[in-house]
Amino acid sequence: MEDLARLGYGSRVEALFAPLADQGFEPARVTRLDRGMPLLATAHGVVRAELAVHLMKSAPGIDTRLAVGDWVALARPEGHDISIVEAILPREGTFVRKDPGAETTAQVLVANVDTVFVVQSLSGGGVNDRRLERELVLVWESGATPVIVLTKADLVDDPEALAAPAREIALGVDIIIESAVTGLGLEQVRERVPYGQTAALLGSSGVGKSTLVNKLIGEDVLETQETRAGDDKGRHTTVTRELFLVPGGGVIVDTPGMRGLALWDSEEGLSVAFADIEQLAENCRFGDCRHAAEPGCAVQQAVEDGELTPRRLESWQRLRSELDALEARRDQRARAEKKRADKVMQREIKRFQRERGR
Ligand SMILES: Nc1nc2c(ncn2[C@@H]2O[C@H](COP(=O)(O)OP(=O)(O)OP(=O)(O)O)[C@@H](O)[C@H]2O)c(=O)[nH]1
Numbered sequence: 001m002e003d004l005a006r007l008g009y010g011s012r013v014e015a016l017f018a019p020l021a022d023q024g025f026e027p028a029r030v031t032r033l034d035r036g037m038p039l040l041a042t043a044h045g046v047v048r049a050e051l052a053v054h055l056m057k058s059a060p061g062i063d064t065r066l067a068v069g070d071w072v073a074l075a076r077p078e079g080h081d082i083s084i085v086e087a088i089l090p091r092e093g094t095f096v097r098k099d100p101g102a103e104t105t106a107q108v109l110v111a112n113v114d115t116v117f118v119v120q121s122l123s124g125g126g127v128n129d130r131r132l133e134r135e136l137v138l139v140w141e142s143g144a145t146p147v148i149v150l151t152k153a154d155l156v157d158d159p160e161a162l163a164a165p166a167r168e169i170a171l172g173v174d175i176i177i178e179s180a181v182t183g184l185g186l187e188q189v190r191e192r193v194p195y196g197q198t199a200a201l202l203g204s205s206g207v208g209k210s211t212l213v214n215k216l217i218g219e220d221v222l223e224t225q226e227t228r229a230g231d232d233k234g235r236h237t238t239v240t241r242e243l244f245l246v247p248g249g250g251v252i253v254d255t256p257g258m259r260g261l262a263l264w265d266s267e268e269g270l271s272v273a274f275a276d277i278e279q280l281a282e283n284c285r286f287g288d289c290r291h292a293a294e295p296g297c298a299v300q301q302a303v304e305d306g307e308l309t310p311r312r313l314e315s316w317q318r319l320r321s322e323l324d325a326l327e328a329r330r331d332q333r334a335r336a337e338k339k340r341a342d343k344v345m346q347r348e349i350k351r352f353q354r355e356r357g358r
């Protein structure tokens with residue numbers, strides 16, 4: 001049980017699992033998905049498992065069903081050398097983006113996370129504020145708490161000055177200035193992954209996510225690779241999401257650097273990340289004001305009065321439009337599906353009437 005608690009098996013998961021424990025299942029946590037086969041941490045070490053047939057049927061690919069960080073119920077059938085995932089527990093704190101390969105589906109990146117480290121490098125141009133805003137929207141939406149980690153402080157002259165743009169954007173979010181070389185900020189990061197909790201890393205390739213995980217776990221378990229000389233861009237060294245134990249702490253999930261992070265169902269996240277605009281908007285004349293050319297717009301007024309930067313408003317509008325476009329595509333799909341279903345229904349009704357008429 002001790003080992004399960006380390007993995008984040010707290011009272012919430014225990015309560016969810018109770019009926020499954022009664023049925024003889026064993027709790028386990030997904031640490032990695034390996035070409036269709038989940039790797040799981042249990043109280044008795046790491047095991048490989050297969051997904052039960054009834055779970056396979058409910059979705060096309062394993063990645064759409066299971067995510068790293070998921071808690072599952074495992075069965076070990078007599079005479080089988082491989083365990084079977086029989087149930088997936090409801091998630092809390094799920095990091096989701098729009099599936100880059102599909103128009104209207106979501107992709108779960110990590111499940112059951114308490115803290116997401118939003119990682120950016122101070123070197124090579126400093127903070128990318130647009131990306132930071134987007135990442136914060138997604139993290140707030142997930143239900144996890146974001147913490148910004150600005151890496152490679154050893155490579156720049158004035159880390160504090162370079163961190164300033166992040167402070168402006170990240171309302172109410174802690175910022176840690178870090179260096180894997182000098183050890184600056186490492187303790188602050190470690191404190192954010194206490195025993196029983198789960199953290200995940202998010203950020204572009206080459207910012208130093210795996211390097212940071214190696215420092216936390218005290219061993220060079222993860223492969224890291226130098227960034228390109230000219231522009232400090234990474235080479236996509238990490239290719240899979242994986243969960244690790246932090247000695248004396250909780251667990252941390254390393255992720256591959258992601259180029260695109262499209263929003264998904266991020267209404268709530270947008271409101272929290274842009275709480276300043278949200279608050280101003282309470283005084284707009286129209287409830288659904290987009291703060292563009294509407295009369296009586298309190299947000300436009302704030303820009304005119306110099307209380308809000310035009311850039312901040314532009315960011316909000318860009319993210320807002322992305323959400324609107326996503327919703328429109330989903331509505332369109334829903335309408336098309338309804339039309340198809342209606343046609344089938346019509347045909348059924350006609351057939352029924354014909355048969356009755358006989
Ligand atoms: N000087 C310095 N270099 C660092 C620091 N952190 C990471 N690096 C270097 O940055 C390069 C990229 O680091 P990685 O840890 O592989 O980056 P990553 O974010 O995991 O990249 P992907 O796996 O591609 O997403 C490596 O050469 C690291 O040694 C730091 O704090 N200071």
Ligand SMILES: [Mg+2]
Pocket residue numbers: 209210211223224237238255256257
């Ligand atoms: Mg990496």
Ligand SMILES: [Zn+2]
Pocket residue numbers: 281284285289290291292294296297298299300
């Ligand atoms: Zn307005």
